[in-house]
Amino acid sequence: MSSTFETVAGIISETADIPREQITPESHAIEDLGIDSLAFLDIAFAIDKAFGIKLPLEQWTQEVNEGKAPAEEYFVLKNLVARIDALVAAKQA
């Protein structure tokens, strides 16, 4: 598994008090791990800090609410990790 996933899983485990072994790339942050919107903001802050990026949570939420994208697109961890990697790559480019 990628180092990005390991970092994100560690952040989720520590921030939301979820045993690390329960967190897999296929986990849905909300449906499987039970992370609420408040806790997700704490996780977003830790991710922003760890990777030096700004997760576009408002844009994602709007897209999900408007039916333009399924929630899985952003909240299944392997997809979230891919988006983090893309944001990091865009920042370094």
Place this chain on the structure above:
Amino acid sequence: MRLEYFEMIDRVTSLDRETRRIEVSSTVPQESPVFEGHFPGHPLVPGVLLTETMAQASGYLVLGLMGFTHMPFLMGVDKARFRTFVGPGTVLTVTATLEHEGSGYAVTKAKIAAEGKPICDAELRFRIMPFPEGMDGLMRAQAKRIGLLEETV
């Protein structure tokens, strides 16, 4: 300060957009119903109200920097430390710095001091949301009351 009305900020001293820092001043009233219970015969400002004071200074910082487009709501208090007692008549200097502006949230570090001595500090997190109906006018009025820069109001 009017503790029982949660008017914790008397005056904005400065708001620096470059350093994303606000400084405000507040004077603890000589008398307040709060002191009747906290504590009888030994009036002290409760730590929760000092936290509220840091949150309000931070909130006005976020409002000012964002041009009153959204409302910050306190959602988290981390690393809060209360280092000394605060009694009636104390003149407080409250500072807050925007540490991180995320998408839909903001993080500040805030401190209160009196005569240069640290009283308390904390890291505060805010959820940034659209104003509930009618609330933006209320916040603008409060901002004018405390002298937040006219350009942001």
